Amino acid sequence: MTYPKVGTLKLNNKDYLIVSTEDFKSLDTNLIVRGLAIPPLNKITIGYLIRQHRLLAGQTQSELGKRLGIGQKHIDKIENNKIKRPSDSLLRKTIEEFGSNFEDGLKLIGINLKY
Numbered sequence: 001m002t003y004p005k006v007g008t009l010k011l012n013n014k015d016y017l018i019v020s021t022e023d024f025k026s027l028d029t030n031l032i033v034r035g036l037a038i039p040p041l042n043k044i045t046i047g048y049l050i051r052q053h054r055l056l057a058g059q060t061q062s063e064l065g066k067r068l069g070i071g072q073k074h075i076d077k078i079e080n081n082k083i084k085r086p087s088d089s090l091l092r093k094t095i096e097e098f099g100s101n102f103e104d105g106l107k108l109i110g111i112n113l114k115y
Helices: 046-056 061-068 072-079 088-098 100-108
Strands: 007-011 014-018 031-033 036-038
Touching: 046 061, 046 072, 046 088, 046 100, 061 072, 061 088, 088 100
Parallel strands: 014 031
Antiparallel strands: 007 014, 031 036
16 A cells, blocks of 8 residues: 655655654554654654654753643643653643644544543
């Protein structure tokens, strides 16, 4: 089966496809989506998404926690999947912090927040 490419990117001597969100759902290889290298879809967690976006933003767990109104330990628990599903209100604050890339990541793993 072939997938329509939007583009390609070479990273660490590996070629990555850049595909639309819909195309990505059926692949199980590492891809780059909007500049973020992500593992196969079945391995992505909310904690993984938050950690990657936090690191891309150059923030510590403490800094992100302050911006979201929670403690560093809470961020750590989320990032390490001890809290598997943060509240919708916390996810909305995280979307406000990181923007549409984070929201797109949530949609990829089946989380569509209602506003």
